[in-house]
Amino acid sequence: MDEELERDEKVFLLGEEVAQYDGAYKVSRGLWKKYGDKRIIDTPISEMGFAGIAVGAAMAGLRPICEFMTFNFSMQAIDQVINSAAKTYYMSAGLQPVPIVFRGPNGASAGVAAQHSQCFAAWYGHCPGLKVVSPWNSEDAKGLIKSAIRDNNPVVMLENELMYGVAFELPEAAQSKDFLVPIGKAKIERPGTHITVVSHSRPVGHCLEAATVLSKEGIECEVINMRTIRPMDIETIEASVMKTNHLVTVEGGWPQFGVGAEISARIMEGPAFNYLDAPAVRVTGADVPMPYAKILEDNSVPQVKDIIFAIKKALNI
């Protein structure tokens, strides 16, 4: 964000605690000190209001980054995201672009219970006019936020609170000020031959762990990091399934009408269907509001063992 704020003076950040508090999760640390009140704006607790203000500013030619402290609170403002931002370019037949980024942590955290743990990938991914991205590691986070800010469309960036504290090695190329991860392109994190495992956000890490365990048993998983929910890179998934003949999808959100459901439907509609040796299998969050007690919470999100189990089921092992 710092690099993009420096690069283009129309970019600014607003949200609760983004300025003087350095960000609720310290994501915007140091930015207010560097850029001041004009570019880094603390808002009152008024999601619908400040999301609307951000969209209006984007309509008038600025490039706002609107932070939701978590995407759970975006529900207060969802009308502004969908009706004011996402649909406007279409309704105006191309006269009125809305170059805005909505970002913040999404999905389950740890012990924050039902109202603070929902995953919004499926909800936002449903809507034409929006782009929705979901980074897993540091390279994703950096490259996607830069692409999102430079994109002239409304982009929803679904981050993950538990990933904020995880360190990754950043490759040389990713350290450049112009490093971008293209929106709409998935990445094969680990090539494999026996089964395609598709995921987004934090569960990508769990899939890689599962792949490491299974590798010892002679099962080579191809792990795909979606990076973008919408527009979905189904081609990369199809090409992989046509090679491996098996598919498991993994997500943190609820199963019904989720990301895995969409992938499964699209695989059935495309060339990869005829290459499937078994039905696609979905690993998801449990179909309950997130419970608080640790044992319950742990079993409400996909664990590595659940992914391994699903992979073996798909492979009929």
Place this chain on the structure above:
Amino acid sequence: MRKMLAAVSRVLLGAAQKPASRVLVASRNFANDATFEIKKCDLHRLEEGPPETTVLTREDGLRYYRMMQTVRRMELKADQLYKQKIIRGFCHLCDGQEACCVGLEAGINPTDHLITAYRAHGFTFTRGLTVREILAELTGRRGGCAKGKGGSMHMYAKNFYGGNGIVGAQVPLGAGIALACKYNGKDEVCLTLYGDGAANQGQIFEAYNMAALWKLPCIFICENNRYGMGTSVERAAASTDYYKRGDFIPGLRVDGMDILCVREATKFAAAHCRAGKGPILMELQTYRYHGHSMSDPGVSYRTREEIQEVRSKSDPIMLLTDRMVNNDLASVEELKEIDVEVRKEIEDAAQFATADPEPPLEELGYHIYSSDPPFEVRGANQWIKFKSIS
């Protein structure tokens, strides 16, 4: 008398000739301008309000007349087209409220910004679009200002941000546009309109708070036409003093049927914002002759007598006409001549709007994203694909 006959015959001749040429009523000498008293505005947290007298020039008067008459006739034509089923869906008309859209425009610059809700055809015109492209958008044709993609509630122009369908959502948007004005440092203001119904939306109070906190150059304008759909203000609001609802934001209550009152109040409000004093709130007391929309006859929650009384006593076009004619700023014939021209303009526009073809089916998927390479959009089934171009 002879002069009048000469003038009348010139008008009639004029009507039969090329419509675009103005027949000069050359033998009359009109006043260049006249001074009028206007109603004092009720004030909230303001020591002083807009001036109580104003000067109207002949030129401005004729322009305002023409514009109000155009909006009036355009809305009536839309009514007609709707009843003929050539316009479908939502159609919210603003006849009766012409002094608001024309008066507001008269008080600001084209470089200022304006956003409103769905009763937007009048503003779409005053912000610079033609009747032709507005009517063609209502009829859903390719010549419409949004190529038929938006319809009645989604028309856009330079510095005009619609046309918004969700009640109240446009108010934070307007505050955001005002933020951009302040950010860019160009002394521009944003007129952010909403109705008496929308005035009870929570997000409006969120916008008031942030606009005041950050001193945004936002003029909040409540177009109070006494009814939110079928609900009168008394049944919807614990306080119907809409100009005070901004609480810490100064406010004024304006006679929205008097275009000069609206103009002066707007100038006053704009000056307040441009001076860096932060937001201000204007309540325009106005009235709509039509029901809420074309599906509402508009007489189940109010009496025909009430509507008729407003028409006969407070019609904005009539008020301006009387002022101009009684003060030597224009003649009745001259204004009738303008009526003829306006009628022709509307008729031509309606012809176009009826004859123009619908947008091509191939363009159904266009304008999903801005500035992107073409891609495919799914249709009703997996085999139907539409190309999407930015």
